[in-house]
Amino acid sequence: MTRDPDLLLPSPEPVQLVDPQGRRGGGDTAYEMPGGDALVRAYAALVTSRRLNDQAYALVRQGRLAVYPSSHGQEACQVAAAQVLEERDWLFPTYRDTAAAVARGVDPVEVLVLLKGDWHSGYDPYERKVAPQATPLATQLLHAVGVAHAARLKGEDTVVMAMCGDGATSEGDFHEAMNFAAVFDAPVVFFVQNNEYAISVPLARQTVAPSLAHKGVGYGVPGERVDGNDAAALLSVLGAAVARARAGEGPQLVEAHTYRMQAHTNADDATRYRQDAEVRAWVERDPITRLEAYLRGQGLLDDAAVTAYAQEAERLAAHTREGLNVDVEPDPEDLFRHVYAEPTPQLCEQAAQVQDEISREGGAR
Amino acid sequence: MTRDPDLLLPSPEPVQLVDPQGRRGGGDTAYEMPGGDALVRAYAALVTSRRLNDQAYALVRQGRLAVYPSSHGQEACQVAAAQVLEERDWLFPTYRDTAAAVARGVDPVEVLVLLKGDWHSGYDPYERKVAPQATPLATQLLHAVGVAHAARLKGEDTVVMAMCGDGATSEGDFHEAMNFAAVFDAPVVFFVQNNEYAISVPLARQTVAPSLAHKGVGYGVPGERVDGNDAAALLSVLGAAVARARAGEGPQLVEAHTYRMQAHTNADDATRYRQDAEVRAWVERDPITRLEAYLRGQGLLDDAAVTAYAQEAERLAAHTREGLNVDVEPDPEDLFRHVYAEPTPQLCEQAAQVQDEISREGGAR
Amino acid sequence: MTHEKLTMAQALNRALRDAMAEDKTVLMFGEDVGPLGGVFRITDGLSAEFGEDRCFDTPLAESGIVGLAVGLAMNGMRPVVEMQFDAFAYPAFEQIVSHVAKMRNRTRGKVSVPMVIRVPYAGGIGGVEHHCDSSESYYAHTPGLHVVAPANAADAYGLLRAAIASPDPVVFLEPKKLYWSKEEVDLSAPVPGIGTAAVVREGTDATLIAYGPSVPVALEAAEVAATEGRSLQVVDLRSIVPFDDETVCAAVRSTGRAVVVAEATGFASVSSEIVARVTERCFHSLAAPVRRVTGFDIPFPPPKLEHFQLPGVDRVLDAVDDLQWEWS
Amino acid sequence: MTHEKLTMAQALNRALRDAMAEDKTVLMFGEDVGPLGGVFRITDGLSAEFGEDRCFDTPLAESGIVGLAVGLAMNGMRPVVEMQFDAFAYPAFEQIVSHVAKMRNRTRGKVSVPMVIRVPYAGGIGGVEHHCDSSESYYAHTPGLHVVAPANAADAYGLLRAAIASPDPVVFLEPKKLYWSKEEVDLSAPVPGIGTAAVVREGTDATLIAYGPSVPVALEAAEVAATEGRSLQVVDLRSIVPFDDETVCAAVRSTGRAVVVAEATGFASVSSEIVARVTERCFHSLAAPVRRVTGFDIPFPPPKLEHFQLPGVDRVLDAVDDLQWEWS
Numbered sequence A, B: 001m002t003r004d005p006d007l008l009l010p011s012p013e014p015v016q017l018v019d020p021q022g023r024r025g026g027g028d029t030a031y032e033m034p035g036g037d038a039l040v041r042a043y044a045a046l047v048t049s050r051r052l053n054d055q056a057y058a059l060v061r062q063g064r065l066a067v068y069p070s071s072h073g074q075e076a077c078q079v080a081a082a083q084v085l086e087e088r089d090w091l092f093p094t095y096r097d098t099a100a101a102v103a104r105g106v107d108p109v110e111v112l113v114l115l116k117g118d119w120h121s122g123y124d125p126y127e128r129k130v131a132p133q134a135t136p137l138a139t140q141l142l143h144a145v146g147v148a149h150a151a152r153l154k155g156e157d158t159v160v161m162a163m164c165g166d167g168a169t170s171e172g173d174f175h176e177a178m179n180f181a182a183v184f185d186a187p188v189v190f191f192v193q194n195n196e197y198a199i200s201v202p203l204a205r206q207t208v209a210p211s212l213a214h215k216g217v218g219y220g221v222p223g224e225r226v227d228g229n230d231a232a233a234l235l236s237v238l239g240a241a242v243a244r245a246r247a248g249e250g251p252q253l254v255e256a257h258t259y260r261m262q263a264h265t266n267a268d269d270a271t272r273y274r275q276d277a278e279v280r281a282w283v284e285r286d287p288i289t290r291l292e293a294y295l296r297g298q299g300l301l302d303d304a305a306v307t308a309y310a311q312e313a314e315r316l317a318a319h320t321r322e323g324l325n326v327d328v329e330p331d332p333e334d335l336f337r338h339v340y341a342e343p344t345p346q347l348c349e350q351a352a353q354v355q356d357e358i359s360r361e362g363g364a365r
Numbered sequence C, D: 001m002t003h004e005k006l007t008m009a010q011a012l013n014r015a016l017r018d019a020m021a022e023d024k025t026v027l028m029f030g031e032d033v034g035p036l037g038g039v040f041r042i043t044d045g046l047s048a049e050f051g052e053d054r055c056f057d058t059p060l061a062e063s064g065i066v067g068l069a070v071g072l073a074m075n076g077m078r079p080v081v082e083m084q085f086d087a088f089a090y091p092a093f094e095q096i097v098s099h100v101a102k103m104r105n106r107t108r109g110k111v112s113v114p115m116v117i118r119v120p121y122a123g124g125i126g127g128v129e130h131h132c133d134s135s136e137s138y139y140a141h142t143p144g145l146h147v148v149a150p151a152n153a154a155d156a157y158g159l160l161r162a163a164i165a166s167p168d169p170v171v172f173l174e175p176k177k178l179y180w181s182k183e184e185v186d187l188s189a190p191v192p193g194i195g196t197a198a199v200v201r202e203g204t205d206a207t208l209i210a211y212g213p214s215v216p217v218a219l220e221a222a223e224v225a226a227t228e229g230r231s232l233q234v235v236d237l238r239s240i241v242p243f244d245d246e247t248v249c250a251a252v253r254s255t256g257r258a259v260v261v262a263e264a265t266g267f268a269s270v271s272s273e274i275v276a277r278v279t280e281r282c283f284h285s286l287a288a289p290v291r292r293v294t295g296f297d298i299p300f301p302p303p304k305l306e307h308f309q310l311p312g313v314d315r316v317l318d319a320v321d322d323l324q325w326e327w328s
């Protein structure tokens, strides 16, 4: 048993560098304010992410997407998770982390294939080193540990960013992933977006621990808490975690305290389990207005730049719209093509049956 | 998030009240030395448990038991776990906790039915409120939480002692059981016997946490560490945990640091993964000689008593021997009788087939 | 007689309410089954009516939910748990197979764990992956479990009441795509016992054997066949375990031909079992081999492709055409 | 030609060693597979020979083991994992069904997760509960997995080499009771492809279809039957998925009668599938319904009673007697 508990416990309060009013704040912390370029880059990505969330939401209403779990309000987490990584690193997103995958460079049209319903996943995970979005909760965390461990065996200094929600921390796979990573010293940053709800279930029903970050000590993993609507603090805390993991200090756990501004998905009715007042209170803590205020105050952002970034975001939204408005003719052959490297004789028979049915269509009966 | 981490973290060192030489020891601790009667009762049970372990081991060599996972060296944990409970409480033992079940009053002949091979379990769990010994690791911890939660719903002040090993703490079910107990405030004492091995795998491969007791804080559950070969400390620490759980303070986690003196089972070859020297070092920390020395020093035990308890133990061993030397004629009907409350038509057909085969035996072919 | 028009979802909700009102030991819990009323609203209003102790949300962990149910059942409760979707019951597989199914047998009947594991299952709703699995074969292959699947609102009510009343654990499969289909339900009708199949349409030329989501497909196929001059009988299993050999075999013997219709992947499945046992028992009454119309041996397809996987009327009728009519 | 007398356990150990020596990306891990060499010693000496990075123990968590393997495979490794006993693979069920089996299909072939999940399985060794399950049907019903089960040392070596070389995940079932049976093995013989069954005994009156632990039983039954003047053919499936319809159906057509022998619980099982597909394909060549000799639909019995559950020679011969010989 190697590690000193005092070094593993998180700070008493979530780390904050910029307060909701956009002022340098959060009291004394060892974490440094990121440089201006990084913050401005983050701002641009935040604007794009917000626009993407709204666009996807609209596409559901227009019937182009089956459903969309929005990260509206959580964009600072989405952006920071991607921005602190190097190209050679890996990102493991969930169904809610579309914006993070896009911030890492994946085409939103490809990411949204899952929710459009053309296929289970629409992008090549190796291109940007972004794993397929995971639906079975916490299961992907173990894959992240495996990818990180393989990298270490190959002598690469890759870091893996493994994302999950507050609810997912209750699953057995969260426990096993944290422990495997710790025992194998795998360079994984476990990034928990605590948005206070698992569909309708509030955090209080998920845990009575002092915080989710306190789970780290039970694995010998350092845990940290950060204001999930403060992009500056997220870049600093996640950046430090990535640096430690890369330096061989093993896995890190970071809990971001944020809030899911919209319903779980469009199919959900949030009025059944939470009050408007609660939601409104979080509008004041919006990650974009906060960072914009800070950057303007620092003279790092002006109206021209804001307009430019808004146009950037608009271009991506248009591209997403156009891409999703294209109807792809589904090919039934695909159903049998990728079950195995080579279809089995049985699958060949079954594929032939479907072809035969199609060829007979409109025929007798 | 309710609880203060400082109140949840275990003492820096395992609690000890009697040192290996049998002296009052272990430095300053808030835990009180149990009364003389309790200690003498524990001593008697220790002697019985040791004798039972040795007897069962011998019965394997004689082919009366298929296998036996011995708690030799862990008897103080076995005895204390049972002794701190009231009659109305529940005990959830594993395959290694035969002595604990017996210390709670279950007939060893009935407990050993599992390893004799007559049936999967040989005693009525409701008689002494001892759950069937669990083989699938950590799975029984969730059942313990359910039993405790049901008791609370019924307004009973039952406490459940849920036992598992160090290896079992790595399973997802350990995580889910700790968390469910915490969230539902279930009166469960999770008692981890850390005997340093999971078959051949040392603790270092199981966790790099400061201790297993440190896992409590991540659930909002107080964790404590105790010398697992010090019956006095175990009675005190487990007793306090049971009292807190009964008083409505929710689940408790206790890690006892002990050692598995023999191989995992007779089928195992421990020389493949550990040194004799390591085992010998633990002989000095034997729980029985330690308590005996302390009690003699306190004038609570004399030769006459020691002889009397040895004879007690011998009687139980003889009873166990005799019981296991009886060959029970297995009844194939049992195979179909208890799959469901009422056998299905299919099971009736299948049972009839077996009867038909038996009736034809010795006949043609 | 209290006839009402109810959807299957409403019938299930009523069954839970009536059972909870009758028996204080009946508990309902799982993910989002409390204030939200379940993602399909099957538990709508229960926590309000019976309180947080009787219908409640748990932490997000399926093995935990089923393991908790085992302990509650050991201590006098009758838990009903909801697995949010079929594929999300897999984390609970060890608890279900090694404990729920085996506890009674392990203890020679001393400890029984009566519980109902509700599983919204199968496809037809355009769900994404992990939300459309037909997992009945995993459970049906596991001794110690009863496995039922209603195909209409009335059976949904009756079977759920019977499942909650059963001394044995029941895996209760709810065909998602039928949740919203409305029918006349007589809530006062006698509850059908678990283990009884029903001939839901008489016919003389061939027998369609189906359960759950495939029953409406079979009925529609029989309807179409009738217009083509072929009389198809339809058997609704209702209960997969125990299996009603008597009803099924009597039906098949009466027609001499049979097609099994099931949405699940066919290989090593409940439909394989039906073909095997019907053939074993009715071999010399069969004019043709029993045919299967099942899902293909592939992972459940994405929404845009699922219609290729789901057994449809045409596919069923193709299989019927295949029953070697030239031989009769 | 390098003929050697090896037990199945030794043959498996050799297959792992040879594969690890040939390919540095092959990793072996699980519970007690390091210094101890596995509770059955299948990995004996591997950590010493290839180092702790290539063959290692993990924390005690089966979902973790399989999930780790998925990630390792995603990043260029070829993991071989050991589930200590059949029933202890159940905690990994979600990882196996929702990821191992589906990753290639999910990503349209972009991400493949070649891995071998070794499962010591089935009974016949007097093991206590949870140590004797025949779990093949759970895996065989899951599209995306290959499922194989050797019945002799030579196939054990060849199939394990093939499984490790396969681009697809393979559930590799090792019949515990055959671990110690010794045979001549030609390690240089060409590796049998996954998906090919073998006629291991010629015969003309009826065909016994078996795999894994049931093959020796079938062969012994054929031996006894011969002394009674009945010529039984024996087919060893070797591979359950993919299934070798060609070999199996050719065999059955040649005799017109068949008995399936399998240790697993019969209901909704691999043996149900064999009966179903053989009947579908060979109906008019069959003089009698295909019979099944399987485990009963009960939890695996305790040691003292397991002989009632295991298909034995007498039970197989009874089933053969049942094949309506009066009809021929």
Ligand SMILES: Cc1ncc(C[n+]2csc(CCOP(=O)(O)OP(=O)(O)O)c2C)c(N)n1
Residues within 6 Å of the ligand: A096, A135, A136, A137, A164, A165, A166, A167, A168, A169, A195, A197, A198, A199, A260, A264, C031, C060, C084, C088, C091
């Ligand atoms: C194993 C599993 N169980 C249940 C579900 C159904 N489900 C999807 S999202 C969700 C809530 C997850 O909450 P959280 O982890 O906090 O993530 P968030 O949706 O808030 O981002 C649930 C229960 C699932 N996807 N996987």
Ligand SMILES: Cc1ncc(C[n+]2csc(CCOP(=O)(O)OP(=O)(O)O)c2C)c(N)n1
Residues within 6 Å of the ligand: B096, B135, B136, B137, B164, B165, B166, B167, B168, B169, B195, B197, B198, B199, B260, B264, D031, D060, D084, D088, D091
């Ligand atoms: C789920 C599960 N996986 C694997 C096993 C096989 N097994 C039996 S005991 C054991 C080691 C357990 O170690 P620990 O929890 O420390 O308990 P101990 O035997 O030391 O008392 C293992 C791996 C099992 N019984 N259950």
Ligand SMILES: [Mg+2]
Residues within 6 Å of the ligand: A165, A166, A167, A193, A194, A195, A196, A197, A198, A199
């Ligand atoms: Mg959440």
Ligand SMILES: [Mg+2]
Residues within 6 Å of the ligand: B165, B166, B167, B193, B194, B195, B196, B197, B198, B199
């Ligand atoms: Mg141990």
